[in-house]
Amino acid sequence: MTLKEIAREAGVSISTVSRVINGNENGAASKATRDKIWAIVRKTGYTPNVSAQNLKRKAPVQDTVAKPVRYIDCLQARSVNLSTDPFFADLERALEQEAFNNNYVVKHTFRPIDLNSPETLLPPNGENVCGLVILGRYMFTKQQLQLLTKAYRNIVYVGLNTIPFKCDQVVCDGYKAGLDAISYLVELGHKKIAYLGEQDNECRFRAYKDALAQHNLPFSIRNTANVLQSTEGGYRGVQMLLKQNSDFSAVFCANDLTAIGAIKAFHEQKKHVPRDISVISVDDIDLSQYMNPMLTTVHIPIEELGRQTARLLIDRINGGHNLPLKVELPFYIARRDSCAKHRPGR
Structure with a gap:
């Protein structure tokens, strides 16, 4: 073509x-x-x-x-639909661009459910598939990991959570990002901080609990809502918190989409952000700086995650390294308008 x-x-x-x-x-x-x-x-x-x-x-x-043209595959482990998940959509686009510049094409994409049908991992005859990128965390079974390592000699994982799998990993530490987010809220005087997002095997929830302990602040399960990290999840999470009579002046959302849904819910409940409730999250997707208020969030270098993932995979394919490597990228807090100093009486 x-x-x-x-x-x-x-x-x-x-x-x-x-x-x-x-x-x-x-x-x-x-x-x-x-x-x-x-x-x-x-x-x-x-x-x-x-x-x-x-x-x-x-x-x-x-x-x-x-x-010669070579191919790599992508396992979209974290996202059900890239069209509604700008974090992984932007990450995969940067990955594709970097791979393309090195004469590799991302040929096949599949999801964890496809691992139930091993034939989905067998590329058509003649296709030179050289490796696999795992986009985002997923709790693979032992059988699934065996299936992946049998189908692909070269595998790289990318995300905010590390995974217990002996392969190359490109990460921006979501745990440390969570610690810094909570510390920032504490600097603003907040002592009652809620959490919205997933909890099982989620490093940002673990960071939330550990950060509260580090600052000698109480943890209360009623100040948390275990919801999907999506706009709908954030919206529903606020409703759950209010129904639980939660007591908080700030909310840490596991990602920006959750925060966007949460802010909408607070607005509908006549609670002003940040005057009544401060909101901070993780990712810094493009939309976050165009919200009202502009979202305070931990900036993750999304496109660089994609580029480094492609480079690491290609280096492994070319024999540049054999032992599992871990590349960790930095982050910072993008301080915008959704957080404010705690007001006495809140």
Whole structure:
């Protein structure tokens, strides 16, 4: 397939397709269009014509030898639907771009439920699938791990939680991010802090409890709501907290989507953020800075997570390392408008 054919199928110009797949995405197209273009690239296995590109740059003749196309697969362990999860959607897009720049195409994506049918892990004959990326945490069974390691020689995991699996891992420590988020609320004078998000095997919930203990603050289960980390989960979580007669002046949400749903629920309950309730979360997705109020959140370098994941996997494929490696990226608190100093009487 050519750029012209991709452009025709996507309904955009050739120059738009070129900018998107060559990494010049800022301002090149809307998110929906970029996702559509990458879906076509994935479906068709398109790779750039290296010879043509190098000739255009007047590269030496020996550099114009085309390399064979290689493929990698993605296991979307954390997200059910990337269209509603901007964190993993942006991460996977950055991963695809970096892989594409190195002549790899993300060919197949599947979910944990597909592990119940082993044949889904067998790529069609002739496809040179070299490795697997696991996007996000999932509690794999022993049988599932055996299935993955049998199907893929090279595996890299990426996410905020580490996993008990001997493979390369690219992480931004969600536990430490949670500790810092709670500490920031404590600095603002908050002593009654609630939690919204998942709890089972979730490092951010563990950080919430540990941070309260470190600051000699009480933990109360009625100040928590065990909900899915989504806008709907955050919205429902606030309703649960209010129904439980919870007593809090601030809320730590496990991710931005949860915080967005929570702020909507607080607004409907006539509770002002941050005057009445401070809200902090983790991720710093693009939408967080366009909310009202703008969301205070722990910034995770989402795109860099994707790029580093692709680089680490390709290095392993090429024999650059054999032992499991762990790459940890930094984070910081993006201080915006959804948190305020605690007011006496709250």
